[in-house]
Structures are given as C-alpha cells and as structure tokens.
Amino acid sequence: MSARSWLTHSRTAAVLLPAVGLVLALGLWWLATIVFAIDSYLLPDPGEVLVAFLEQPGYLLEETGVSLLETLEGFLLAIIVGVPVALLIVRSVIVERLLYPLLLGVNAIPKIAIAPLLVIWFGFGQGPKILMVLLVCFFPIVISTASGMKSTPVELVELLRSLNASKTQEFFKLRLRYAMPQIFTGLKVAISLAVIGSVIAEFVGATSGLGYVITQSGASANTALAFAAITLLSIMAILLFYGLVLLEHLLLPWAQESR
C-alpha cells in the first residue's frame, strides 16, 4: 500500500488526520501569540485557555449543561411542532398556501432581532431561550419533512394502492418511513442552528449558560475564559451533530446505500 492510498483509505488515518490538523492549528495559534507578542487579553494562547477552564471546571460544565438543556428542549419542541405542521402542509394545498408565505417570512427575520423582544415578553429565564431555539430550528425541520413526505416514489404508492392499503397504512408504512432520511438531513441542519440560537438568546438577557459566560468574560476582559466557553460550545455542537449521525446510522441502516 502506498503512503497516499494509506492516507485516503485506512481507518486509522481517518482518525489521525483530523487530529493532526487540530494540533497544527493549535501550534500555529500558539506560535502566533509568541512571535507577534500578542497581549493575552486580545488573544490568549491555548495554554491560557486550558488554564482558564481548569480554574473552574465545575462552574463551566454547569453552564454548559444549562446551554445544552436549552438547546435540546428547543430542538425537541421544534420537532414536536414542526413535523405535524409539515404533515399538514403536505396533506392540504390550502394549509400550504396559508402557512408557507408566513413561514418564509418568519424565517427571513434575523433571529437576533427578536431576541430582545423575547426578553421583554418572557423575562430572563429559560423560556425565551428555548423559544429562540425553537424559532431557528423550526424552518429546516418543516422544509425537510415536507419535501421528504413529497418524495415517495410513484410506483411504491401504486403498489400500496394495489394491495388495497388504507391511507393510514400508506402513511405509516410508506410515506413517513421514506421521508426519514430527508427528515434527518433537516435535523442535522437544525441542531447546528439550535446551538447558535441558545447562545444568541443568552447574549441578550440571561443569568446563566455559556453565552452568558462569554458576555460576562468579555466585559471583564477575561478573554481566556471566553475562549474556554467558546471551545466548550463548539465541542457541544460537534457532539450533538455526531449524535444525530449515529442515531441515523442505527435507525436507518438502509438509507446509506440505497439513496
């Protein structure tokens, strides 16, 4: 095996290469702070970020938990509301014409513009954060579910008709199952947005969460702490995303090959 084909095909390389990339980036970052003698309140080096985390790991993990909970609750709520709305849209042209422009309009609003309003309406608690996550997740979930439900191949619909299947059977045994891979695509988009949503909401008015940690540390010029919080946020987003990927592999083993 040549070195090149080892790098592109082996499993070890598949894990090793991203790690090498990460180490390289960290090294460059570290080097830059030394070579250009950057003040640590402007750009802390990776070591300082690690120290900032190790100084109060319990506190930071707790705040991570707060943000994680908001993200997950909003995300689940978006599924609970979004999927039925998508089904209604697919089911009835009237509902589609009624709701679709509205959905597009709401989606076009930059969500950060609503954040202060949510604080005015719902205060500083978890509610407005969950609502913000719901707002950002809603659209991709509705769109992907609706288009998935419309993608059922004609011959499969005809097959179920020829078997005299009821509408309910057609829905559960065929259309919904067939839409699952596309729904998952929407969920993967939504979960990344969900993390952004919860942080935005925390920026505007919160007393806890990683977004709150970042604004607070910014105010006190504790840049290293902000970096630690940002790192935790991105780890959280990555884990959530890959959690969904894993779930998809477990639930839809057929979808990887046949589409």
Added chain:
Amino acid sequence: MIRLDGVGQVFHGRAGEVRALEEIDLHVQENEFVTLIGRSGCGKSTLLRLIAGLLPPTSGGVEVAGQAVSTPRRDVSFMFQRPALLPWRSVVSNVMLPVEISGGDSEGGKAKYRDRAHELLELVGLKGFERRLPHELSGGMQQRVSLCRSLIRRPKVMLMDEPFSALDALTRTELSAELQRIQMELATTIVFVTHSIEEAVVLSDRVVVLTPRPGRVREIVEIDIPRPRTLGQNAHLTEVAQISGHLHGLLSEQGRPVDLPEARR
C-alpha cells in the same frame, strides 16, 4: 375469469382529451396466459390498471371472477416494471407486505404465510438472501423478490406490467422461463404486458395486439406451441419465428401483417 366489455378510457390532460382506450372487449379464461402487446402509448398499462381496480374505466365494464371491479381485490396481484421494494425492509418482509397490509390473519395464519414466503424465495433461487436489504441485491434478484411478493397471497389473477423490461437480456430469459414454470405449477391467470414480441410468444396462450392512440384490439393471436417453451434448445423455433413475424407485421407502422417468407423455414 376476466371480462372486459366495451371498455374505454379517456384522460383529461392539459392538452385536452386523450383517448387512451376504446371499445376493448376481452375475455380471459381461468389459468390462461394473455399478453397485451403494442407500441408505446397504446394504453396497455392503462388496461392493466383498469383490471387491477387502480383506475375506474370511463366507459364499459370490468369484471374479475364474475364481480364488477371497483377497488383492488385481494386475489389479484400487480407486478410492476420496477421491483418497487421498500428499501428498509428485508427481502422476506418485503414478500410479506401484502399479508401485513390486508391483516386479519391469526398468528398461525401469519406463520403459514411466512413459511410460504420462504418456499417462494427458495423457488426463485433466493434461499439464503431472506434477511438482506433490497439494495444488496442485483436488479434481477430484486425483481424475483417482487415476483414472490405478488405470489404470496396465492392470487387467482396476476397482472404484470412489463416486469422484466428493466433487466438485462440473460436475466430476462431466465425469469420468463421461471415464470412459465411457476404458472404451470400454481395455475394462475396471468395478464402480461410487454414490448418484447419474443417474450409474448414464449409465454402466452394468446397475444392481444393493440393499436396506438386510441388503443383498440387489432388482433388476438393464438399461440399453439406446446409447453414448456424455451428459446435456446427448443424444437419450436420455426413456429416461434413464424408467429413473431406475424406479430411484428401487426405492430409495424403500416399495420399490415407480413407473411413470413418460405425461405426462413
């Protein structure tokens, strides 16, 4: 078994009315193998869907087993051009789909059908593939699964819409030989749609030639060649060629039957 009396079908498209079928009279006997053949757009598939109860006829009447057809019947199965397998179901549970959909079977009844599913899969050479997913099979194997699925409920009538046309030539001949064998064994009435004259001649008792737009019955050709018929090492090549030539003539643009030259014999 199947009676079509003065059946006509009109579609209302954007470009106006399309007369797909007109004045079709056809009686198919029990255990008969009838093939519908014709150029593209002659309404063969439409006719099959009318018999299946997937489509109500604009005019005329369709009867299966003495009853007017209004919805798809349990004892009639439909096989499509594409395998139409549910990609998340294993081979055996795809075969079981019709049983599951119609429901109402006791556990014991279900178990019997499950045994039958395994028998059918063995019959078409898919033993050992029961737990596989459709995407792991070749096109020919998928269509065999589809054949098993249409046989699971012991249908009295099988409607087959160009079931082998998406397959390569070799698989196609193989499957049509298998279908012949299965029909002789299981005694079902089959209405088959194809583009292939050869397939029609090898498989059918009678071939119904349809004219295009609107589809009418041009001629019904009886095929008196003893079974089982094969193409390779068979003694009836002359007859097959003769009838094929005749059908080819019927289907050709002018529509004039062409007599086979003596020299070909």
